Structure formats: C-alpha cells, structure tokens
Amino acid sequence: MLTGRMKFREQLDLTLKVNGREHSISLDARVTLLDALREYLGLTGTKKGCNFGECGACTVHLDGRRVNACLVLAAAAAGREITTIEGLADEKGMQHPVQQAFVDQDAFQCGFCSPGQIMSAVACIAEGHTRSDAEIREWMSGNICRCAAYPQIVAAVRQAAGD
Amino acid sequence: MQGFTYARAAVVSEALAAGREPGTAFLAGGTELLNWMRLEIAAPARILDITHLSGLDAIETLPDGGLRIGALARLNDVALAPAVVARVPVLSQAILSAASAQIRNLATIGGNLLQKTRCPYFRAEEMLPCNKKRPGSGCAARDGLNDRHAIFGWSDICVATHPSDPAVALAALDAAVITACGAGGRRIPINEFYLPPDAGQDRNSVLEQGELITAIEIPGSAPCSIYIKIRERESYEYATVSVALALDLDVWRRIARARVALGSVAARPWRLTAAEQALAGLEPGAAAITAAVESGFAEARPLAHNAYKIALGRNLVLRAIRLVAEMTP
Amino acid sequence: MNTVGQRFARPDGRIKVTGAARYTADFDRPDKLHAVLVTAPAAGQLTSLDTEEAAHGPGVIRILTQADLPQFTAVPVPLMFSLPPMRNDTIRFEGQPVAMVLAETLEQAEAAAHRVRVTIAPAEVKSPGQSNPRPPVSDSGYIFAAVDAAKGDLAAGFSQATHRIAAEYAQPSRHHNAMEPHATLAWWEGEDLVVHDATQWTAGTRQMLAKALGLPPERVRVMCPHTGGGFGSKAFPKWHTLFAAAAARVSGRPVKLVLSRAQMYTMTGYQPLTRHRIELGATPDGGLTALHYDSVNVTSSTEDFVESATQAGRAMYAVPALETHERVEEITAGAPTPLRAPGGGASGMWALESAMDELAYTLGMDPLELRLRNHAEVDPVSGKPWSSKNLLEAYALGAERFGWHRRPAQAERDGDWMVGWGMASATMGSFRLPAAARVSLRADGTALLESSFNDIGTGVFTIFSQLVGDALGLPPDRVEIRNGDSTLPEACGTFCSASAMCVGAALLDACRQIRASLGEGDPLALLRWLGRESEAALGRFSPGEGVQLEIDGGASPNAMRTWGAVFVEVGVDRALGLLRLRRMLGSYSVGRVLNPRTTKSQLIGAMIWGWGMAAMEASIFEPRLGRFLSKNLVGVPLPVNADIPAVDAVWVDELDEVASPIGGKGVGEIGVVGVAPAVANAVFHATGLRIRELPILPEKLLAEE
Ligand SMILES: Cc1cc2nc3c(=O)[nH]c(=O)nc-3n(C[C@H](O)[C@H](O)[C@H](O)COP(=O)(O)OP(=O)(O)OC[C@H]3O[C@@H](n4cnc5c(N)ncnc54)[C@H](O)[C@@H]3O)c2cc1C
Ligand code: SF4
Ligand code: FES
C-alpha cells in the first residue's frame, strides 16, 4: 500500500492492526502510534507519561516486541501487529497471568504506569530475561514507576515467569 | 511537530533518489527523529521510512573474523547476536547499557551513530542560546552549567559531547561506516566520521544529504574487551563518562595493543591515542600503567564545572585495564 | 468478621491491570477541542505576543490571550497559586502561561503553539543564594505552624555542652513528577460547569473554580475517580484547570488541556531548594543540651511558600533548650508547593539526622545509641503527651532485623566496593481535616460508600471496603465505592497522609449510625427483617469544633506524629564515583495497620523516593537564564527498578484511637523521611567522606584509583 509508489503524503489512509482487529483510518502523518491509539481509536489503556521515550508508560508490542508507542509514527506501524494492554486478556476475557501476578503481588499503587509495566513484563518474560532478580530489574528498568512499586513488580514478573 | 509528508521506500535506489532532495529525512527507529521534531531541533518537510528496505538488518561474519552489521539492525538484535557477544563483547555491553529494552527494540545501529548531543540547553523545549540549534545564538553552556560537557576538543562555539554508547565501542574497535549514495558510496573510518563541534548546525558527521548508512564493519575481533559506563542511576540513563577498551595481550601477558575510547567527553568518541602508545609493552599490573594512562589526558581542557571528568576518565581506564587483564586467560 | 490487618487484595486491581481504570486524560467528550498552553521563555515584560501565523494554522479555532479571558475573582493562597497569569504583561517566571491555542486535533494545537511568537524584555534573574533570607510574610497562606520556636536557655545549653557540632546542609529543588500529567477536560451544560481534573482534592478543585468564576459551588461538578500519582503537586488546584474551564466557556465547546512534562516543571510547583544550619550541643553521655536550627527555602516573587523545614526536627528529640527559625529567599521561578513528606519530613530531617550522625562520631558513640539516649517522651516544644509513640520498639525491631549490632566499626570492603551502614530516625507530622462520607446498607447484602475522596494509589479503596465491611458485617468485596465526584459527600483531599484517618473516621461514623438505627444485632439481618430496601447515613469527622486543618494534634490535648527508623547499607566505589544501594529497612510506629499489603507498598515506595532524593534527584536552576535547566525525565533522573535491590518495611503493633477512630495514623509520607541522611551516614561509614549537599553524585565521591 504505502510501499513502492513512493508518494509522500501529509494525510495517510492507514490500516492499523490492533489486538487482532484491523482499523482503517485516515491520519495526519504526524500522529504517533500512541496518539492514534488514545485519541483516534479510543484505546486509552496505553498511557502518555512524557511523550519523549523517557518513562515507558506507553509501552505496547509491535510485531511481538515491546516498544515505546510515543516514539513510533502511526504510519510506520501500519501493517504491523500491534498489541496493547486491552489485547492481553484471552478471548474469554480471562486475565493474562502477568496481570494476575501484578494483582497478587500488589505491583502498583496509582496504576498509571501499570499498563506499560505489564506490556513490558510480558515481553521481558518472553525474551527470557528472568533468570535472576537482578536480570529482571535491569530489563524492567525502561518503565518508571513514580509510586515505586519496583520490588513488587520484580516479584510479579518472577511469579508469572514461573507459571 | 510541524507538518510533514511521509512515504516508505522499498528499495535502496528509491531511497537514495528521494533522500537527495533537501528537507528529506530518513526514518529508521525514529527514537531520535521524533523527539527532534518535537523540540524543533529538526523540521524535515519529508520523512522517508527506510525500515522496509530489505537486507539492511543482517549481521554477518567477515572472512577476516570481523563483522558486518546492517545499519537497520535493531540495537537489541545486535547486542544479543552470538557473534557479537563472542567476538566483540565491548559492543554488546555498550549497547545493553544504552537506553531501555523498549527503545533498543526500535533504535537502529545506524541511527544510533547519528544521535545528537544531550546538552540540556540544546534539548530544551524553548530556544535558548545554542549554536547547534540556532547558529549564531551563542553557547549557553560555555560559561553556564557545563558539568556534563566536554573536556576534549571543544571550541567556544560548542562544548557538547556525543552521547552514544555503541559509538564509543565502535571507535575502540576501529569500525568503519559503509554508506551508499547516488555516486556509489564510501567507507568512512568511524574515527573520521564525526566533525568537530564547531562544524555547522546540522553537521555532526561527514554524511551528506541523502547519503544512506548501509552497514557498520568491524575488522577482526576483540574478545578481550569491556565497556564501563558511569551514571548516577543504574540503568536507562546516558553516561556521565564511559570507557571502551579492547586489549591484546602477548604471550608474556604484556599489552601488545590497547585501544581505548572514552564516551561523553567530546563531540565524538575520544580515542586516547597517546595513552595507547604508552601502554604498549607494559604489563597490566605494572606501576607504569598509571602514567601511561595519564598521558592520554595531557590535552584535556576542563570547563568550569567538569574537571572531575579527567579524574573519572583516568580511573575508568585503569579499572578497565585491570578487569580485562583479570578476565583474560 | 474482621479483615482489618489482613492481606486483602485491592478491589481496584482488576481495572488497573487491564487498562480499564480511567484517568483524566482518558475521558473524552464529543466535539471537544484540544488546548495547548504557550508559555513565556523568560521572566520580564511581555513586549509582544504574535499569534498571527499560528492562528492561521490548519484546524486552529482560536488563540486565547489575556483579552479573551474573563476577570477571575481572586482565590486565596494556598487554594491556588496567587497571580493568575494572563492578566497583565508582567511575567514573573519562565514557563508562565501567556496564551492558549484551541484546535481540532492535538497535532494541530501543538504545532500552532510553537508558532506563537512571544517576546520578553527580560528582567534581572534572582537565583538561589543571591537575596538575603527574610521571614515569610505572616499572611503568606503557607504558614501552618509557627516559623520560629524557642524553649529554654540556648546559651546555657551550649555552655553545658562538652561536645558541639555546627554544620550546613543543602538540598536542591525537586519536582513531584507523578507519572500522570496534570490534565483537565471541561465543558458547560448551560450555566453549569462540568470538569474532569487530575487532582488529589476533588472538593478543592470545585471550591477554586466556583470562587474564581463567581459561581455557586453547586453549579460546578468536578470528577476524578483515579489519579495517576500526585505527591502534593495535585493537592492544591492549579491555574490550567481554570483556564480550561474558561476556554470551554469562551469557545462554547468542551476543552481538553493536558500539560506537557516540561510545563509540569513550571506550573505545578516543586519542593524548594533548602539550606539548613544546625548546631548541636551534648554532654559526654550523648544527652543533647541545645539545638539551634535555621532553615531557608527559596520561593517565588509571587508568594512566600514556607517549606516548614524545622517542624520535624524540633519535635524529634528531648532537648532542654532550642531555637529554630524558618526563612525564605526569593528567586525568579514559579511558586513551590508541598511535596511528599513536607513540614521538614524530607528536607529538615535530612539535615538534623546528618548532624546527629556527626555528633555521634564526635562523641564516639553508636549512632543508634545516641538516638535512644535522646528519645522524647513528650513533645519537646509544647510539652504535650503523644497520642501514641512506640519509637523505642521500632528502633529495636529495625535494629534487630537489619542486624545493626553487627555493624563493623570500620567499613568492610567487597571487591571494589566499600560497604557502609547508616541509620537515621524518622518523624512525620500528622494532619487532620474535616471529612464526610455516606454509607448505605442494602438488602441485597451489599453496601455503598460514597465520598468525594481521590484514589492516588494509597490503597484507600482497599481499606475503606474493609472498614465498611467489618463495621456492617459484610465481606469487603460486597462494598461498592463511589468516589472522586464533587456531588458526593465532601472528603478532605488525599494528601498529608490524612485521608485514611479522616474519611475512615467519617465512614465509621456513618456505619455506627446505621447500626444504631437498626438496633442490636446483625445489621443486614435486621434490615431484611424490617423489610427495608436500604438504610443510609451520612457520617462526619472533624478534628475539632470549626477546625479546618489540624496539625500535629495542635487542636487536641495530645501531640500527634508518626515515627520510624531507617537502616541502610550502601556500596561506594570511590574510584568510579559510584554509590549503589545494597539493602534498606524501615521500621515504623504509625498506629494500626489496616492492610499490611498496601501499607508495605506505600512505605517501600516512599523509601525509594528517599533513595532518589539521596542519590540523584535535583531540579537545577540555571542562574543566568532563570529557569530549571532540564524539564524532563532524562536531565532529572528518578530511580528505576535496577536501583532497588532490596527494600523492606516493618512496623510495631499499635493502636491510636486518639488520632482517629480507625486506630491508625498516616503512612503515605513517613517512608521518605530519614532515608537521605541514613544514606549519607552510610557513605560516611564507608568512606569517611561527609556529604552535606544532596544529591550524592559521582563527582562528589571521586578519589584516586
Ligand atoms: C530516553 C532515551 C534514552 C536513551 N539513552 C541512550 C543511551 O543511554 N545510550 C545511547 O547510546 N543512546 C541512547 N538513546 C538514544 C537512542 O539509542 C537513539 O535514539 C537511537 O539509537 C537512534 O536510532 P534510530 O534508529 O531510532 O534513529 P532515528 O531517530 O530513526 O534517526 C536518527 C537520525 O539518523 C538518520 N538515520 C537513521 N538511519 C540512517 C541510515 N541508515 N542512514 C542515514 N541516516 C540515517 C535519521 O535521518 C535521523 O537524522 C536514548 C534515547 C532515548 C529516547
Ligand atoms: S554546548 Fe553546543 S549544544 Fe550545548 S548550548 Fe553550547 S552550542 Fe548548544
Ligand atoms: S510516554 Fe512514551 S516513554 Fe513516556
């Protein structure tokens, strides 16, 4: 669609594949993936904490890898698989084991960073970076929690990784 | 962000043709470019997404034992590639110390080399006196809060440092930047890639408009190498000062060749050439090591608030030598 | 049934881990406009404001400047910062709003905001240390307790002392940096104003808006079910909320305004830079004879914010003679505001507990021993007994768990690391405010709690459902909660660690009334037996007749504070300038713990704040440009997960029904207190280097390899 013809456009007709559903929308080229989710698709589970890649609150999965949605243009994400916090539960609506672990371990307070932490944690476990608490801490350091639930977050990742 | 147009390039020739036009910026991971546009550091009229160019993200071994890393390879993929871990651990360590897991999934190795300084005056939301952001407006850091600025090679025009971690490792490894452009392309040794700080606003490197980095080549390997990064928080932070060291020991465990680069001390990764020469032939534990390392700092010129970087840099190099020597069988 | 004291999971857990919990910026309104504020690049006189080009940008509906805003009625400090901006051309500080862009999309509004040209004739910049400290004006609005205190004969105290130390300590300005940005979504329904606002105090936002806009409070509705952290920055309402409401009126459309991270650095307050001078005198057995403590905090030219840095220090130890003073010093910045553990909890105790460590070394005494020796059985200044204080037990428990008695006289080496141990005492003031809550017991076996309190993550949903459940004989998961809406019974703000105590007391009052009206027995059974659908009551709590805010038990026969002790082990690698946490334990005396799980989370989180304060956080003021140098999360590092290897919090059994019928006192802030000095003291133990200025950066630790 966008490839090949090399037409530079300011307004783009895009297909965003979010949580298994295709959304066709027309967007200004400036719209980031984060704003596309929040402002145009109504998926507000993904949070904006800084808009500069400095906090991790906007973490989503792009083709299965965790990324900061505020650093990705929606246009660049078109055609890729996007997964947000809203897409983690299974078809029957059962919470993902990482979500359950966050509740079990009290791994949040205000909850604002939690969607980002959880998306990051799911990826951290899939990547296999859970061989020790120190490794979990390092690989979970891209998500700032100002409430500082860090020890509980590590416990939640450890719990979910062991499941 | 001001408005721009967007397109995706499918093949290199297409990218090169479009990229030549002034006002066009390549988009790789976007982790720098988007922030530049937010801060008005750059305002390209056209964004050309190059992430769909095929074959530019491969990591291959070269016949001489070296490595060729495609410019679009994502940082995490480079750092975790078995060949990188085994042959050039210093690069793997440098990358894993950079940014966060999420950013490293987006950021490319090519884009990383082209990031701009973290000078807080430059990165301010407002236009402050900064020659790099607005040529001729002055340098607020020169006589301002410059504790995180350069000790080597600065000029009154700009005293900023280059913030990349991978670039420091690549500098110690004598890597080369391979480019393509309309006229063919070139091979630029990384230690000639960056321009002095008083080069023009948009000119941090020798790259020309529309010139595409296609790969990074690392000659040979450096299994005895290390990257150490100092910062106040343990992760997800730029370096205060960092060191990349690649050591070759001879059969008598003397230093046959030391390659040392410091990060966050200059507008480019700073090779301590004088120290490297003085280190050759010494045993890593010898008392003379200290003087040899210190010789690399003879040309350091601290600013009002950053003389500590000389002491820290010196200690870092000494530590790196000791640790690599201890690790080396 | 009694669930209080049990590890009952948060009822808000599910919505918070699924992304379903809605914070202010997550709400939407059809046809809304996006607003972006334009701010001044420097203090001075606004000489021109050119909106011409910006106004022609695509999607731009309007650019509001002074002329477009109504004359707001003055709102008294601290309900809002003084000087609503956009009223005249005087710019008091960098970052002061001068215009507001309204556009159809966020992208359009942001782009246009960049195109507004603001020209300032700059004023001379006053930076920290340039003006003479002076007493704050007495009606500054921020003086909640006397700024000066004196007791006994100070000169005599010092002359009795065989050992004296005098030293100065400093702490930089710090920002709250809650993860959720400040945000407002406002619209009008006829003459009624409806607002979603990111706040710690729903009722306060309503009060402010009603006052400023000259509306009866019933015409203003403020909603905020969840707040993404506040730490004080969202305690008092801020200007942008008023601007959003005004913009909605002027444009006739709903307006959504979300501050950028950078704007939060200049418009929503910060903890001011403080300097402290402390002089201590003691006898050879460690008994304090005199304490002389002066503190200075920076403030803006618009108002005298007082950090109240000496308040904690003067309540901490039994000292026969003391004199303390609090002074302010103007700088060219926006106004400060309370930040987690104000009243000297974070700032003042940093200084006092560093000084106590210095004294312990001067005396050749164990630092913990010195604290025990000076334990205060009654409030040193007022002489009133404490409502509860089990600090001696907390010291003992903490010391035992940490293994303090094994502390080596000389620090030990672990590879390249010198390992140091340090400790400090902690105390935090107690704030009590009026609050109301309505509880309804329903025949279907559920109860409903309604109160305007805010959820900032302290775990109030959890403990309130426990309290209601226990009082009415229901499992806590049968308690439905409606909160964060100004149409509900009015709660105090969720700040000063006060809401659990005060709203908790109000809801217990409501439950008591329900039981009283139903008669002796199981309330639900009685309700059903009476054939009633529901029984409701409005409960209230007040710290005293007509008292709007009571501090440290000031209106009561007892003095009230919380207490604790912090023990820290750090590693210092001086050659590389590195300071790293190895383990940290806090031990507390804080009244009854209603839920161990949420309490521990709060205490641990606050202790990590203390680590940030000790090791990295600083909002540096650029003296020539008159601005905070970095207004982001890269130039100002906050702790990340990798910084925190091992933290734990413990507490002693305690019940304080004088402070609150719930038996507990606040736990939200005390965890911050004492950490920074304990860290600096551990650094001294490790290296012999006394750091008197925070944060403890690599360049301060550096020594030859
Ligand atoms: C919060 C944060 C923390 C960070 N911390 C660190 C850190 O600690 N250490 C560190 O090293 N880095 C750090 N970074 C920087 C990060 O590594 C860089 O942003 C990233 O590597 C840039 O790569 P990119 O692919 O995203 O570049 P882009 O943003 O896509 O591009 C950057 C520039 O390079 C140009 N470009 C990109 N690819 C090519 C190519 N192949 N040929 C020619 N031109 C090209 C683009 O046109 C643009 O001008 C951090 C970034 C953030 C946001
Ligand atoms: S050091 Fe360079 S980047 Fe920083 S203010 Fe000076 S000119 Fe600008
Ligand atoms: S909002 Fe994307 S990293 Fe903070």
Ligand code: FES
């Ligand atoms: S839970 Fe509040 S920021 Fe993490």
